[in-house]
Amino acid sequence: MALEAYLIHILILVGIYIILALALQLAMGFTGLLNIGHVAFYGIGAYTSALLALNLGVPFWFGLIIGGLVASIFGILLAIPTTKLKGDYLAIGTLGFAIIIFSILQNWISLTNGPLGLPGIPKPILFGFKFTGFSYLILVYVFVLITYWIVKKIVKSPFGRVLKAVKDDELAASSLGKNPIKYKIIAFAVSAFLAGIAGSLYAHYISFIDPSSFTILESILIISMVIIGGLGSIGGAIFGAAFLILIQEPIRFLPLPSSVLGALRQMIYSGLLIILLIFKPKGLWGGKNASRN
Amino acid sequence: MLLEIKKLEKSFDGIKAVTGCDFAVKENEIAALIGPNGAGKTTVFNLITGLVKPDNGEILFKGELLNGLEPHEISSLGIARTFQLIRLFPELSVMENLLLAKQKQGERLIKNFTKPNFIKKEELSNIDRCLEFLKLVGLEEKRNEFAKNLSYGQQKLLEIARAMSTEADLILLDEPVAGVNPVMRDKIKRIIFDLKKQGKTILFIEHDMKFLMDISDKIIVMDHGEEIAIGTPQEIQNNKQVAEAYLGRKK
Structure with missing residues (x-):
């Protein structure tokens, strides 16, 4: 039973990170927006949905959607001033955003309970059925499938083609009548919405959230997933998320004292990243996206 | 004037x-x-x-x-234009470069979810139209090639074809x-x-x-x-x- 619970736990985490990585792939891989603040949308979704459930008794299903929408509104608010920035500057702008959101979660104690976090977030209930353990796993993967479908549909659509054009050459796109700022804002909003959904799924699964789950390090992890999987590849985002979560697990079981193990895990993990980026700079799944038509 | x-x-x-x-x-x-x-x-x-x-x-x-x-x-x-230093979308195919020149419903996000069949039809007719422009500049064979893989002269032609496609x-x-x-x-x-x-x-x-x-x-x-x-x-x-x-x- 313990092993089964452990596997379910890992697979649920994999599912949540797949949603986060797919959402980031849309903004970063397809639209070229280097967003270091992705984790902030994840946190906003988690806290919105958790606070609605704890303070107002809002059911998970509504909390999830509202969490996504609130994240999406923040996405638009962030996009309006920052999409005029490019590359490094955009990265720094979004980094600042992530730090602001983290500080709010940490310091607005009357709302968020600060570093003590929010315990007792209820599990989703549908017609008297409580999602927990295996059924929660199924629930997460239903959302993974929906996210996959949405991102795939967007990327294959004429709308997605404009996103790729904006990424390739913004000026050429605007001289063909496309408003690059409009497209970037929409990409940001959709990406933030999906990250918000992932946040809500996380909060109601883990039942306790605090600001430490939503630090910049988490953003870096998701960015690594997208890059290791392959920028601009849907399969890559899925693969990268699964790979980076699963690779950390076997190291846990090495017969070493936990003080050594923690450091060793970090070392093996970062060593692998460096090796991969040297030998597979396009990502493990990249470079396969053949053109169509 | x-x-x-x-x-x-x-x-x-x-x-x-x-x-x-x-x-x-x-x-x-x-x-x-x-x-x-x-x-x-x-x-x-x-x-x-x-x-x-x-x-x-x-x-x-x-x-x-x-x-x-x-x-x-x-x-x-x-008004359409080409650039002194060619500005194509290098990571997109030749056909995709031309399709981008068209203003169309499919470029609105929501329409792709609410009217998928209409968008598909629109896309097919745009592909037909763009194919004519590609034939005009003699690049129809290259339509699935990435723009970055074309020769300099072909890239110039593609950029002109793209300007033409805007009509x-x-x-x-x-x-x-x-x-x-x-x-x-x-x-x-x-x-x-x-x-x-x-x-x-x-x-x-x-x-x-x-x-x-x-x-x-x-x-x-x-x-x-x-x-x-x-x-x-x-x-x-x-x-x-x-x-x-x-x-x-x-x-």
């Missing part, structure tokens, strides 16, 4: 690039914009297409003032035959004549004298940011001031 430029001025950090430029292009005309390097020709193109904003003066297209409009708004009014009334070509071999040059010449036959208006920058004397209805000569002569190819060939601008004044 399709395009009117009136007393146009633009400086960059105190350096005057365009200093009171005046000219006009008639409908269905092939007009060449020539002049020594640094005369301000490309800046005029950038001003017309909204990439840079004028300090003074007016740009009128079909009688409408373009000053202050964004590049995508100007494009939507019916704009005014097409601005920035050095269409620079660095292109003679066979390709003749092909581009034919394409420009074809565009004229379809009723389009073309304004182009070029240094290849033989090429531009052959095809132009009108030549506008610029030097030091202003027009110094406007006329037919014969008139320009016999203009003393133009010769001086290019070759220097006799001592």
Whole structure:
């Protein structure tokens, strides 16, 4: 039973990170927006949905959607001033955003309970059925499938083609009548919405959230997933998320004292990243996206 | 007049690039914009297409003032262009490059989810239309190739085809035959004549004298940011001031 619970736990985490990585792939891989603040949308979704459930008794299903929408509104608010920035500057702008959101979660104690976090977030209930353990796993993967479908549909659509054009050459796109700022804002909003959904799924699964789950390090992890999987590849985002979560697990079981193990895990993990980026700079799944038509 | 430029001025950090430029292009005309390097020709193109904003003066297209409009708004009014240094979408296929030139419903996110069948039909008819343009420039075989894998000459052709696909009334070509071999040059010449036959208006920058004397209805000569002569190819060939601008004044 313990092993089964452990596997379910890992697979649920994999599912949540797949949603986060797919959402980031849309903004970063397809639209070229280097967003270091992705984790902030994840946190906003988690806290919105958790606070609605704890303070107002809002059911998970509504909390999830509202969490996504609130994240999406923040996405638009962030996009309006920052999409005029490019590359490094955009990265720094979004980094600042992530730090602001983290500080709010940490310091607005009357709302968020600060570093003590929010315990007792209820599990989703549908017609008297409580999602927990295996059924929660199924629930997460239903959302993974929906996210996959949405991102795939967007990327294959004429709308997605404009996103790729904006990424390739913004000026050429605007001289063909496309408003690059409009497209970037929409990409940001959709990406933030999906990250918000992932946040809500996380909060109601883990039942306790605090600001430490939503630090910049988490953003870096998701960015690594997208890059290791392959920028601009849907399969890559899925693969990268699964790979980076699963690779950390076997190291846990090495017969070493936990003080050594923690450091060793970090070392093996970062060593692998460096090796991969040297030998597979396009990502493990990249470079396969053949053109169509 | 399709395009009117009136007393146009633009400086960059105190350096005057365009200093009171005046000219006009008639409908269905092939007009060449020539002049020594640094005369301000490309800046005029950038001003017309909204990439840079004028300090003074007016740009009128079909009688409408373009000053202050964004590049995508100007494009939507019916002005397409190519760039001196080719600007394709290198990571997209040849066909995708052309499809982007079309303004369509499918570029609205929501429509892709609410009217998928309509969008699919629209896309297919756009592909058919773009295929015609690709045939015109002889790149239909390459339609699934990444744009970055084309040769320099093919990339030039693709960029022209992309400008054509917008179905704009005014097409601005920035050095269409620079660095292109003679066979390709003749092909581009034919394409420009074809565009004229379809009723389009073309304004182009070029240094290849033989090429531009052959095809132009009108030549506008610029030097030091202003027009110094406007006329037919014969008139320009016999203009003393133009010769001086290019070759220097006799001592």
